[in-house]
Amino acid sequence: MSKALDPRRANDPRDFLAVDGLLDEDERAIKQTVRRFVVDRVLPDIAGWYEEGVFPRDLATEMGSLGLLGMHLDGYGCAGTNAVSYGLACLELEAGDSGFRSFVSVQGSLAMFPIHAFGSEEQKQEWLPQMAAGEAIGCFGLTEPDSGSDPGSMRTVARRDGSDWVLNGTKMWITNGGIADVAVVWARTDEGIRGFVVPTTTPGFAASNIHAKASLRASVTSELVLQDVRLPESAVLPGVVGLRGPLSCLNEARFGILFGAVGAARACYEAALDYSLSREQFGRPIAGFQLVQRKLVEMMVSVNRSTLVALHLGRLKDAGRLTPAQVSFGKMDNVRQAVEVAREARNSLGANGITLEYPVIRHMTNLESVYTYEGTNEIHTLTLGQAITGLAAFR
Numbered sequence: 001m002s003k004a005l006d007p008r009r010a011n012d013p014r015d016f017l018a019v020d021g022l023l024d025e026d027e028r029a030i031k032q033t034v035r036r037f038v039v040d041r042v043l044p045d046i047a048g049w050y051e052e053g054v055f056p057r058d059l060a061t062e063m064g065s066l067g068l069l070g071m072h073l074d075g076y077g078c079a080g081t082n083a084v085s086y087g088l089a090c091l092e093l094e095a096g097d098s099g100f101r102s103f104v105s106v107q108g109s110l111a112m113f114p115i116h117a118f119g120s121e122e123q124k125q126e127w128l129p130q131m132a133a134g135e136a137i138g139c140f141g142l143t144e145p146d147s148g149s150d151p152g153s154m155r156t157v158a159r160r161d162g163s164d165w166v167l168n169g170t171k172m173w174i175t176n177g178g179i180a181d182v183a184v185v186w187a188r189t190d191e192g193i194r195g196f197v198v199p200t201t202t203p204g205f206a207a208s209n210i211h212a213k214a215s216l217r218a219s220v221t222s223e224l225v226l227q228d229v230r231l232p233e234s235a236v237l238p239g240v241v242g243l244r245g246p247l248s249c250l251n252e253a254r255f256g257i258l259f260g261a262v263g264a265a266r267a268c269y270e271a272a273l274d275y276s277l278s279r280e281q282f283g284r285p286i287a288g289f290q291l292v293q294r295k296l297v298e299m300m301v302s303v304n305r306s307t308l309v310a311l312h313l314g315r316l317k318d319a320g321r322l323t324p325a326q327v328s329f330g331k332m333d334n335v336r337q338a339v340e341v342a343r344e345a346r347n348s349l350g351a352n353g354i355t356l357e358y359p360v361i362r363h364m365t366n367l368e369s370v371y372t373y374e375g376t377n378e379i380h381t382l383t384l385g386q387a388i389t390g391l392a393a394f395r
Helices: 025-042 046-052 059-065 083-096 098-118 121-132 244-278 290-318 324-348 350-354 360-370 377-389
Strands: 138-141 157-161 164-175 182-189 192-199 205-209 221-232
Touching: 025 059, 025 083, 046 360, 059 098, 083 098, 083 244, 083 290, 098 121, 098 138, 098 164, 098 182, 098 192, 098 244, 098 360, 138 164, 138 221, 164 182, 164 192, 182 221, 182 244, 192 221, 192 244, 244 290, 244 324, 244 360, 290 324, 324 350, 324 360, 324 377, 350 360
Parallel strands: 138 182, 157 182
Antiparallel strands: 157 164, 164 221, 182 192, 205 221
């Protein structure tokens, strides 16, 4: 039997189901471009950024020049790619670090998307081109200290004062908050929940970063305080009233996460595979031992299965047939699978698994946050429960 046909060698251990062959030429090119960016610009320094607890804001313009910011939106300097390409970019970014995928998700899906979908033409022209270029950074103010899974209970309020609006409230766990130039803030009004485009230089707006984090350290996470923030009528997003606005943004971000989690899982699996093939004990590589092979196989299966789920959901989104419950399916299970892969990979590396010399512990701790944000695992479980029974169990 020739080497090419040897069943022991016929499968690529890094793409076992040959998923790459399911991508078109443009999708594959975008995937490779982002992977090169991660290898060249993220991986050499990410351990240091993680340890120091900083995000390199200067890379925002580089990501903008690559067309990664708001890449799935049309016009206003945005690349206008399909959903699968956006997902693949998220996958490759999170293979580097969850902080980079979080930055791109928040910029494009939580800050740019609501302006693009619900904003006035003036708002779009003012903000989207500079945000797409990475020259202006955005954040998304929805979660509050006492309002997470139930955003309808938010306490931030906006009241009319003549022709102006005055905002008061606090937002918590806001990615990019401390480096943002503009915040999309959601508040209660007499008309219902409304979105406001808030330049962060507005008097009364303040952001303080959360430093004591053991997860997502290479990402800026902040508290936003709005104290008598006065805004003109032109700051309101005119195209939406009610929770439909912020929830549609979250659905966009969750789509990026269900791809991104695959990247973190893949990075952990590949680190464990490489380590197991090079680490020798009892006179041979530990990859030759049965228990180690079982770990590697379980990780490989999880990564490939999650990749197929993500790609299928991406194709549904591009066809206009993706439902919010299906996004919940992908976010819930792909992140859950990634968490298990990271833990198994950490175990496979032994004591080396807890050092930042290898990416595994960094991904493992990051994924604990990804498991919770943009809808906890429990909330997505109940969303799916309602989808299959028709009965809501939230209250």
